[in-house]
Amino acid sequence: MLTYTAKRLAMAIPTLLIVITVSFFLMRVAPGGPFDGERQLPPEIEHNLQAAYHLDEPLPMQYLRYMGNLLQGDFGPSFKYKDFSVTQLILQGFPVSLELGGLAIGLALIIGLPLGVIAALRRNSTVDYMVMGVALGGIAVPNFVIAPILALVFGVLLAWLPAGGWNGGALPNLVLPVIALAIQQIAYIARMMRASMIEILGSHFIRTARAKGLSERQVIWRHALRPAMLPVISYLGPAIAGIITGSVVIEQIFGLPGIGRYFVQGALNRDYTLVMGTVVFYGVLIVLMNLVVDLLYSALDPQIRYDD
Amino acid sequence: MQNNKPLFDMNRIARLRAMPTGKMPSKALLIGSLLLSTAVQATTLRIDNEGEPGSLDPQQSNNLWDSRIQRELFDRLVDYSAEGELVPGLAERWEVSDDGLTWTFHLRDAQWSDGQPITADDAVYSLRRLLSPAMANQNANLYYPIVNARAINTGKLAPEQLGVKELDAHTLQIRLEQPTPWFLQTMAMSEAAPLPRHYIEANTQWINPGETVVSGPFRLAEWASQSKVVLQKNPRFYAADDVAIDRAVFYPIDNSGAALRRFRAGDLDISYSSVPSTRFDWVREHLGKSLRSGPLNAEYFYMFNLRHDSPLADKRVREALNLAVRRNVITGQILGMGQQPSYWLVPHATAGDVRSRMAFADMPMEERMARAQKLMQQAGYGPDHPLSLTLRYNTSEDHKKIAIAIAAMWKPLGVQVKMVNSEAAVHYASIQQGDFQVARYGMVATVNDPFDFLGSYASGGSAARSSGYHSDRYDELIEQGNRTLEPQQRAEVLGQAQQLLLDDYALLPIYDYVTHHLVSPQVRGWQSNAMDIHPLRWVSLAPES
Numbered sequence: 001m002l003t004y005t006a007k008r009l010a011m012a013i014p015t016l017l018i019v020i021t022v023s024f025f026l027m028r029v030a031p032g033g034p035f036d037g038e039r040q041l042p043p044e045i046e047h048n049l050q051a052a053y054h055l056d057e058p059l060p061m062q063y064l065r066y067m068g069n070l071l072q073g074d075f076g077p078s079f080k081y082k083d084f085s086v087t088q089l090i091l092q093g094f095p096v097s098l099e100l101g102g103l104a105i106g107l108a109l110i111i112g113l114p115l116g117v118i119a120a121l122r123r124n125s126t127v128d129y130m131v132m133g134v135a136l137g138g139i140a141v142p143n144f145v146i147a148p149i150l151a152l153v154f155g156v157l158l159a160w161l162p163a164g165g166w167n168g169g170a171l172p173n174l175v176l177p178v179i180a181l182a183i184q185q186i187a188y189i190a191r192m193m194r195a196s197m198i199e200i201l202g203s204h205f206i207r208t209a210r211a212k213g214l215s216e217r218q219v220i221w222r223h224a225l226r227p228a229m230l231p232v233i234s235y236l237g238p239a240i241a242g243i244i245t246g247s248v249v250i251e252q253i254f255g256l257p258g259i260g261r262y263f264v265q266g267a268l269n270r271d272y273t274l275v276m277g278t279v280v281f282y283g284v285l286i287v288l289m290n291l292v293v294d295l296l297y298s299a300l301d302p303q304i305r306y307d308d
Numbered sequence: 309m310q311n312n313k314p315l316f317d318m319n320r321i322a323r324l325r326a327m328p329t330g331k332m333p334s335k336a337l338l339i340g341s342l343l344l345s346t347a348v349q350a351t352t353l354r355i356d357n358e359g360e361p362g363s364l365d366p367q368q369s370n371n372l373w374d375s376r377i378q379r380e381l382f383d384r385l386v387d388y389s390a391e392g393e394l395v396p397g398l399a400e401r402w403e404v405s406d407d408g409l410t411w412t413f414h415l416r417d418a419q420w421s422d423g424q425p426i427t428a429d430d431a432v433y434s435l436r437r438l439l440s441p442a443m444a445n446q447n448a449n450l451y452y453p454i455v456n457a458r459a460i461n462t463g464k465l466a467p468e469q470l471g472v473k474e475l476d477a478h479t480l481q482i483r484l485e486q487p488t489p490w491f492l493q494t495m496a497m498s499e500a501a502p503l504p505r506h507y508i509e510a511n512t513q514w515i516n517p518g519e520t521v522v523s524g525p526f527r528l529a530e531w532a533s534q535s536k537v538v539l540q541k542n543p544r545f546y547a548a549d550d551v552a553i554d555r556a557v558f559y560p561i562d563n564s565g566a567a568l569r570r571f572r573a574g575d576l577d578i579s580y581s582s583v584p585s586t587r588f589d590w591v592r593e594h595l596g597k598s599l600r601s602g603p604l605n606a607e608y609f610y611m612f613n614l615r616h617d618s619p620l621a622d623k624r625v626r627e628a629l630n631l632a633v634r635r636n637v638i639t640g641q642i643l644g645m646g647q648q649p650s651y652w653l654v655p656h657a658t659a660g661d662v663r664s665r666m667a668f669a670d671m672p673m674e675e676r677m678a679r680a681q682k683l684m685q686q687a688g689y690g691p692d693h694p695l696s697l698t699l700r701y702n703t704s705e706d707h708k709k710i711a712i713a714i715a716a717m718w719k720p721l722g723v724q725v726k727m728v729n730s731e732a733a734v735h736y737a738s739i740q741q742g743d744f745q746v747a748r749y750g751m752v753a754t755v756n757d758p759f760d761f762l763g764s765y766a767s768g769g770s771a772a773r774s775s776g777y778h779s780d781r782y783d784e785l786i787e788q789g790n791r792t793l794e795p796q797q798r799a800e801v802l803g804q805a806q807q808l809l810l811d812d813y814a815l816l817p818i819y820d821y822v823t824h825h826l827v828s829p830q831v832r833g834w835q836s837n838a839m840d841i842h843p844l845r846w847v848s849l850a851p852e853s
Contacts, residue, residue, distance in 0.1 A: 030734075031730075031733075031734045031737055031738070032731070032732075032733030032734040032735075032736070032737040033733070033737060034733075035446075036732075036733050036736040036737040036740060037732070037733075037736055038732075038736060038749075038750055038751075038752070039370070039446075039751075039752075039754070039770070040736070040739075040740055040770035040771075040773070040774065041446060041770075042449045042768075042770070044448075044449065044458070044461060044462050045444070045445075045446055045448055045449055045461075047462075048441045048442075048443075048444040048445075048448075048461065049444045049446070051441070051444070052442065052444040080362050081360065081361075081362055081363070081533070082362055082363040082365070082368045082369065083361075083363045083364060083365065083368075083513075083515045084533060088533075089533060092532075092533050092534075093533075093534065148565060148566075148569070151566070151569050152569060155569060155570075155573050156569050156572045156573045159573060159574075162573070162575065163566075163569045163570045163572070163573040163575060164561070164566050164569065164570045164575070165535075165536075165559065165570070165575060166532070166535045166536075168532075252562070252563055252566070253563060253565075253566055254566070255535075255559065255560070255561045255563070255566055255570075256534075256535075257532060257533060257534030257535035258534075261360075261534050262534070265360070265562075268731065268732070268733065269733070270733050
């Protein structure tokens with residue numbers, strides 16, 4: 001297992017290198033620069049700014065400078081948020097996104113898994129249709145529609161919860177964004193779990209278990225649930241990475257200080273170092289998440305052994 | 309000048325607090341606790357500041373939302389009143405020599421938040437720092453009138469050679485290369501704030517919550533990036549007794565819909581995010597008491613590319629395009645938020661009384677269209693030879709609606725419009741490179757002076773560089789206006805300059821901007837003004853009547 005983990009981590013290095021290089025040059029060829037705005041700058045000022053951020057150097061030189069700093073763990077200064085380094089911004093934003101994403105995935109699992117199982121066990125019944133109908137709705141309605149509605153209803157009209165803001169991660173501030181983030185994931189997980197459960201319930205070993213005289217409850221808990229969860233587990237890696245990186249819209253709508261906001265604002269402002277920093281960070285996160293999921297997979301399915 | 313006294317007697321509250329509860333009558337206890345809770349809430353002001361500050365170092369940024377906070381932390385020699393007028397700040401008075409070249413500022417007795425005196429040396433240090441090339445300040449060019457400033461900012465001279473001098477601890481002298489009527493305005497900008505030399509030289513990273521040494525009415529207590537900036541009253545501010553707000557929290561809400569929801573939910577006292585145009589009627593109807601509207605020193609116009617290879621190099625075409633645009637339809641029916649139709653470049657909210665306008669402004673629309681069609685024919689365009697134009701605008705529903713409307717207004721002239729939408733960075737980069745034919749543009753004043761707008765079309769100005777406009781006569785008039793100190797004479801000269809620009813149809817003005825902010829009726833002392841500057845020093849909170 002250790003050798004496998006080490007190999008996977010080693011393989012990630014060239015992948016990340018390619019991601020960084022492509023992102024670096026793509027950012028630079030994109031039209032518009034970090035200092036292009038409504039107020040056009042006189043040439044003297046523009047020159048000072050270019051020099052201050054080494055943008056007056058040839059592009060390969062800038063690339064080498066960036067990679068050199070990166071090797072020392074330095075993402076450089078943000079072009080826009082000048083009182084912070086990119087590392088500081090990521091370290092401030094990530095815990096927020098992680099908390100939001102983690103809670104949303106947790107909520108999605110707690111609600112989505114049982115819903116999927118119930119729908120599978122009551123296949124083609126009213127309950128099944130209801131669960132899948134709601135799930136379909138959850139997938140179809142994007143969270144940029146759900147989030148403002150939640151804020152309007154529960155924040156403004158009923159005034160039960162804050163309509164936005166982080167407030168140091170206080171529970172009332174978390175409720176609406178977590179629900180808004182989790183709704184789509186609940187729908188995906190419920191549908192996935194239902195399909196997987198139906199497939200497992202029709203397999204030979206379940207028939208054998210039933211033939212041995214085990215009760216339906218024992219069949220489901222002991223034999224069906226664990227293998228049925230495997231597709232959900234494999235979905236979790238990209239889902240966690242996706243929910244952390246994809247919470248951008250929710251962070252914007254509720255005004256939460258997560259890493260997604262930095263990514264969007266970095267891209268809009270052509271804040272090269274901030275965008276690069278978040279890209280590298282997301283890259284590492286996705287590689288790690290996929291690795292964790294693969295290791296979890298082997299823990300759940302005895303047929304998979306990575307050391308072989 | 310307005311004086312706001314604290315609304316609550318904190319000593320009385322402290323006495324109530326100190327009284328043993330056993331001895332306090334129950335009614336008094338109830339009143340006391342009510343008073344306490346109101347006092348705590350009443351002196352905290354919650355503000356939607358639109359965006360996350362790029363920096364709180366006054367010389368490191370140029371955003372409106374940066375300077376809103378910086379102004380509270382660092383006072384300038386010249387300050388703004390609630391009405392947006394210049395008033396004494398750290399300088400209690402100043403004088404200018406008859407030739408307009410030497411400004412002398414007399415600093416009042418004031419202290420940094422750590423107790424050190426604020427001296428003219430701090431002001432000298434600050435201006436030298438502002439103009440050093442390494443600081444890469446984006447507004448440094450506004451200070452080029454100071455002797456040697458341009459040479460210093462371009463690295464040709466050392467900052468020590470800047471024409472600023474400490475005459476004594478309380479007297480600062482600034483020498484200019486030429487008389488500059490708007491110079492005092494620049495001294496009220498956040499960039500020009502004296503900075504604590506002793507603290508900055510000892511700390512490379514000097515903007516640290518809880519530690520930063522400041523001169524303004526508030527100290528920096530907390531900064532949770534992308535979440536909030538918390539300011540606490542600075543007891544060492546020279547007019548601390550007049551400051552009624554104990555604590556101000558700035559939230560970076562960069563989504564106007566979210567800001568409106570949070571204001572409605574009662575989470576905010578002031579919202580600087582503009583009210584979404586789609587919700588404006590609703591806001592006016594339901595939040596009328598909170599809606600504060602007023603003119604702004606800013607102009608919305610379409611920039612023409614006048615270079616030789618452009619069809620817009622022909623003045624007849626530019627005039628025809630101007631004639632065909634029904635500005636009142638755009639402001640009244642498309643936007644409907646109180647914007648003023650414009651036939652000029654300098655907004656009417658700008659000081660200086662420059663009031664020239666396009667010649668056809670009062671002409672009936674039928675006559676305008678007839679003339680426009682004739683001009684297009686003369687320029688060689690018509691049904692058989694339509695004019696194809698590319699119109700660029702940056703992403704925004706309102707910009708899009710205006711572009712569609714203008715394209716429709718131009719259609720009777722045989723103009724076929726191809727619309728190009730792009731995000732702001734791409735849009736402005738294209739304009740700067742001259743890669744456009746007609747482009748949506750917005751100009752917001754940095755100083756309250758007509759030169760801020762008109763100077764951009766003079767040689768070397770940003771609009772002149774982008775559009776290719778050049779007129780020797782215009783340059784002369786701007787230069788003359790920039791040196792003229794007598795206000796009436798200056799207004800005449802700049803008025804002539806603007807008339808020349810408008811007679812050349814160098815641009816297509818559309819409207820003067822307005823501001824729409826949401827301000828709780830509990831907020832007192834807050835006033836709409838053309839510079840959209842609202843120092844918290846003049847603001848207080850009172851229970852809603």
